[in-house]
Amino acid sequence: MSDVFIQATETDPAVRAAAEVRSVHRRLLDRLTALVEQEPGQHHTVLAGFLGGELRRHLAAADKALHAPASGAPETRLLVRALRTTAAEIEALVRAFPSAADPVRAARDLAAVLAVHFTVEETVLLPALAAMPGADVGLLAGDLRTLLDGGRLERPEEIDVREIPRGQRHPRIFARYARLAPGESFTLVNNHDPRHLRREFELAHPSAFTWDCVESGPELWRVRIGRPAG
Structure with missing residues (x-):
């Protein structure tokens, strides 16, 4: 399609x-x-x-x-x-x-x-x-x-965007963030530094998200994205 x-x-x-x-x-x-x-x-x-x-x-x-x-x-x-x-x-x-x-x-x-x-x-x-x-x-x-319809929203602990078509990556990540309760988080996995995504988070959710780099390349990046508990 x-x-x-x-x-x-x-x-x-x-x-x-x-x-x-x-x-x-x-x-x-x-x-x-x-x-x-x-x-x-x-x-x-x-x-x-x-x-x-x-x-x-x-x-x-x-x-x-x-x-x-x-x-x-x-x-x-x-x-x-x-x-x-x-x-x-x-x-x-x-x-x-x-x-x-x-x-x-x-x-x-x-x-x-x-x-x-x-x-x-x-x-x-x-x-x-x-x-x-x-x-x-x-x-x-x-x-x-x-x-x-009585279903439940997916709440994966990890989102590996390498397996997601490029145009669908950021919307999928923001949708996962929206499902977080205060104090919860998920891990983003990517093959490059997701600095552009972080800028989007800063625009959309300033001071309302956490961003902890767990692994920083050169071939694999893991970032823990969360919603502050307070």
Whole structure:
């Protein structure tokens, strides 16, 4: 398959990924709207099941796949904080729903907050991620799909980029970094000094990553890349 595409068109992987995320958002909002319009007697049971199940799974998956990769960059750190604050408010509304005196109104209020949350992800977060050095929105959208399908994200202890096509190396490394919890790290293996990659990390995650050279050539480089514990 060719990696050639026209930027900002339907052939652009970032555009396709954004469309995929929007499709997931529309499906969730349409499902919520349809449940609200059901017979009144079904509201509490069916809506509570949807909100506590599918919707909460989506919020958790979006945080891991979309929010975490942008959480360390100075340009998007405050945006992620705002999105996580909104997600926490949605979670609070979900927890309060079973005891709501008016489940229809409670669900509509939740849907309104959710629609704003999704709009910010689509129109602000995704373009910001696409502009980040080394980021690959297509990979991140794939991570979201994997999590929503019940899968787990790969968390290899070592990434040997000698076995990865050149254009896919840095996005794969940044995606692995995004999956690190504070204090965790992984080892990068390369056949040359990854100084250009370090510059990209300094641009995208200043003061938010660790870089420890374990082996420095001349034929093999090993670098331990981590997320600070503090």
